[in-house]
Amino acid sequence: MNDGACESPASLLQVSTSQTEAPGSDGKGPQEPLEGDLGTPFTDGKIAAQLENQQMFAGAACGSGSHRLLGIMAALRPLVKPKIIKKRTKKFIWHQSDRYVKIKRNWQKPRGTDKRVRRRFKGQILMPNIGYRSNKKTKHTLPSGFRKFLVHSVKELEVLLTCNKSHRAEIAHSVSSKNRKATVERAAQLAIRVTNPNARLRSEENE
DSSP states (O other): OOSSOOOOHHHHHHHHHHHTOOTTTTSSSOOOOOBOTTSOBOOHHHHHHHHHHHHHHHHHHHSOTHHHHHHHHHHOOOSOOOOOOOSOOSOOOOTTTTTOTTSOSSOOOOOOTTOTTTTTOTTSOOOOOGGGOOOTTTTTBOTTSOEEEEESSSGGGGGGSTTTTTEEEEEOTTOOHHHHHHHHHHHHHTTOOBSOTTTTOOOOOOO
């Protein structure tokens, strides 16, 4: 097969189906349990799920550019997806910022001797404290279950080879458009998910 040629996902799916047929499925003998890629037996439902994943990866490999990246990103899922619980989602505001325009809403700690917010009087706005801290196990975790890892070059993507199911790459703001494109293509080859693959990249319009 040529380097540029690529089989269709349907043909790859047919080959996978023929390879996973049981020897006793013709009714001549007892049907033996099929085994997956890791040697563990699985049921018919797991067979369908595995074939679906194979078809997804085949479609991703046959594509090019952003289509290949989207196929790999759709197939990659976090190894563990913990439930993220936020104790407080509202922002803490500066005292009396809702009353006076000249006072900004950004939080500043009251330091006055007679400040009723600092003295925690009843009915006053809340002050941030350590009790609102997020869980250490889920801190800095994205809603998708991954954690961000900032990369500045293509070489830094190799760090995520062994932990691509727990971390995802985020291209730094200072990276140029040319290096961004190379980084996104290399991430697709290494099956590494990128949080901002389309940042500062313009799609060429067909004339």
